[in-house]
Amino acid sequence: MSPTPKKTNPSSDVILEVKDLVQSYNGRAVLNGLNFKVRKGETFVIMGGSGCGKTTLLRILIGAQKPTSGSVHLFGEDITKASSQELDRIRLRFGMNFQFGALFQSMTVGENIALPLQEHSQVDPSLIEMIVKMKLELVGLTGFENFKPSELSGGMRKRVGLARALALDPELLFSDEPTSGLDPVMTAVVDQLTLDSTRKIGVTAVVVSHDMTSCFRIATHMLMLGNGPRQGEIIAEGTPDEIRANPDPFLQQFVRGEADGPIAFRLSQDDYLKHLLQEG
Amino acid sequence: MKFSFESLLNAGGSRLTYGLLNLRILGWILYGFTRPGILVPSQILSQVIRIGVQAIPMASLVSLSVGFILAMQSSTELGKMGADSFIPDLVSLSLMRELGPLLVAIIVVGRSGSAVAAELGTMKVNEEIEALRVMAIDPIRYLVVPRFIALMIMLPCMTIFGNCVGLVGGWAVCTLEMGMPSSFYIMRAMQRPELWDLFSGLIKTAVFAHIIITIACYQGLNVEGGAEGVGRATTSAVVYSILWIIIADTILTGLFYFVL
Numbered sequence: 001m002s003p004t005p006k007k008t009n010p011s012s013d014v015i016l017e018v019k020d021l022v023q024s025y026n027g028r029a030v031l032n033g034l035n036f037k038v039r040k041g042e043t044f045v046i047m048g049g050s051g052c053g054k055t056t057l058l059r060i061l062i063g064a065q066k067p068t069s070g071s072v073h074l075f076g077e078d079i080t081k082a083s084s085q086e087l088d089r090i091r092l093r094f095g096m097n098f099q100f101g102a103l104f105q106s107m108t109v110g111e112n113i114a115l116p117l118q119e120h121s122q123v124d125p126s127l128i129e130m131i132v133k134m135k136l137e138l139v140g141l142t143g144f145e146n147f148k149p150s151e152l153s154g155g156m157r158k159r160v161g162l163a164r165a166l167a168l169d170p171e172l173l174f175s176d177e178p179t180s181g182l183d184p185v186m187t188a189v190v191d192q193l194t195l196d197s198t199r200k201i202g203v204t205a206v207v208v209s210h211d212m213t214s215c216f217r218i219a220t221h222m223l224m225l226g227n228g229p230r231q232g233e234i235i236a237e238g239t240p241d242e243i244r245a246n247p248d249p250f251l252q253q254f255v256r257g258e259a260d261g262p263i264a265f266r267l268s269q270d271d272y273l274k275h276l277l278q279e280g
Numbered sequence: 281m282k283f284s285f286e287s288l289l290n291a292g293g294s295r296l297t298y299g300l301l302n303l304r305i306l307g308w309i310l311y312g313f314t315r316p317g318i319l320v321p322s323q324i325l326s327q328v329i330r331i332g333v334q335a336i337p338m339a340s341l342v343s344l345s346v347g348f349i350l351a352m353q354s355s356t357e358l359g360k361m362g363a364d365s366f367i368p369d370l371v372s373l374s375l376m377r378e379l380g381p382l383l384v385a386i387i388v389v390g391r392s393g394s395a396v397a398a399e400l401g402t403m404k405v406n407e408e409i410e411a412l413r414v415m416a417i418d419p420i421r422y423l424v425v426p427r428f429i430a431l432m433i434m435l436p437c438m439t440i441f442g443n444c445v446g447l448v449g450g451w452a453v454c455t456l457e458m459g460m461p462s463s464f465y466i467m468r469a470m471q472r473p474e475l476w477d478l479f480s481g482l483i484k485t486a487v488f489a490h491i492i493i494t495i496a497c498y499q500g501l502n503v504e505g506g507a508e509g510v511g512r513a514t515t516s517a518v519v520y521s522i523l524w525i526i527i528a529d530t531i532l533t534g535l536f537y538f539v540l
Contacts, residue, residue, distance in 0.1 A: 088416035096414040102407035116415045
């Protein structure tokens with residue numbers, strides 16, 4: 001059963017609002033006029049196949065990349081027009097869990113989690129040590145403070161990445177493919193951690209993923225990005241039950257994980273002939 | 281337009297050219313003097329050890345060898361003219377003005393410059409730089425400035441130390457092989473050079489340190505394309521650093537020779 005979304009006031013509880021977002025590379029639109037809102041307390045899952053622009057969208061949402069056009073309002077401020085200082089101030093209100101953890105290899109697990117606290121808080125070192133232990137307990141890695149990231153498994157690294165993202169108790173958590181490359185048990189563990197963050201701590205989560213089991217397990221709201229002929233468009237948006245019930249063939253092929261359907265991995269016969277006969 | 285440190289710290293926005301990197305380093309150092317907590321002594325000390333102290337054995341070995349070589353090569357020609365007594369002068373002047381700064385800088389390029397470029401490049405590829413930005417930590421302030429200050433402090437120190445080791449090399453040849461009295465060697469080697477000879481070498485060293493660390497950091501932070509990109513950046517850091525060190529050395533030597 002899908003987690004029940006908290007009751008929200010549609011107008012005042014919007015944490016993230018994307019308006020007419022377009023990202024093009026060499027005239028080719030990767031994201032094509034996206035519009036959506038993320039409300040406080042939601043676990044908002046952005047899904048889509050490889051190359052649909054999920055990572056590009058996430059990079060724009062965290063302010064790592066400027067879009068070609070459109071706006072991204074985070075906590076009411078347009079980050080596409082924000083200066084570096086304004087962006088840094090906004091960044092203190094959200095955490096980012098990278099796909100491969102992006103842990104600092106030269107630091108221990110404890111130092112990785114402590115870094116944002118040392119940089120942005122006036123907290124006493126002994127208290128930072130205690131917070132690090134609390135965050136590690138939250139992700140089930142008590143006692144791993146002195147390990148180097150290279151000594152951890154992929155799943156453990158992702159959990160440390162989550163602990164670091166939650167170090168400053170952010171209001172919003174971005175997560176990039178949190179379960180990719182994990183076994184089913186570890187996937188369930190990471191999903192549970194995401195749910196714990198949203199339900200117990202009250203963090204709003206924006207998760208980018210293409211793991212459908214995981215998506216339906218954690219999402220309170222879902223958005224599907226298209227690729228191929230529908231590159232960069234929103235194919236469907238709604239609660240998990242609405243997504244399951246949506247008859248769109250693109251969406252259903254993706255949800256069911258079928259090889260045959262409108263999401264083609266090979267060219268059509270006509271296109272193939274045209275491609276073969278194309279000069280240069 | 282009103283000047284502010286912030287305009288220097290974020291010069292160029294998300295772009296990072298070599299000139300902008302230099303501006304931002306300058307901005308952070310100036311800002312660091314006005315605000316506590318920007319320049320963290322422990323971070324600088326850790327880079328002093330990694331970039332400087334750990335390179336001392338290699339730089340010393342090269343300096344010692346150069347001292348040997350200078351004394352041996354000059355003894356052949358100067359001996360023919362009965363000018364053996366000028367060997368200590370030649371060894372000390374050559375080391376202080378030219379060979380000490382140049383050779384130590386080249387050793388540091390190969391050992392520390394390449395390591396910095398590879399380290400920052402790998403961090404870029406592993407999204408660690410991106411993670412710093414997302415945590416509202418400026419990579420220039422956190423990664424580049426401590427390395428910059430460390431090398432600006434350590435390269436002159438290493439050069440002075442290398443000069444001393446090189447003089448020991450020259451002393452070993454002059455006293456043990458040529459029978460020159462130690463006191464004579466020390467007196468000539470210390471008396472002949474003027475203070476300006478030492479200073480001119482140290483000015484060169486400061487310029488070389490700036491070249492080495494800014495090129496290494498620039499190449500490392502601009503890595504694109506995974507492991508291949510890291511390899512390319514490391515090679516570029518070494519090649520461009522050596523190239524610019526030699527060009528800067530020529531310009532500075534010309535300036536000291538013709539102007540000062």
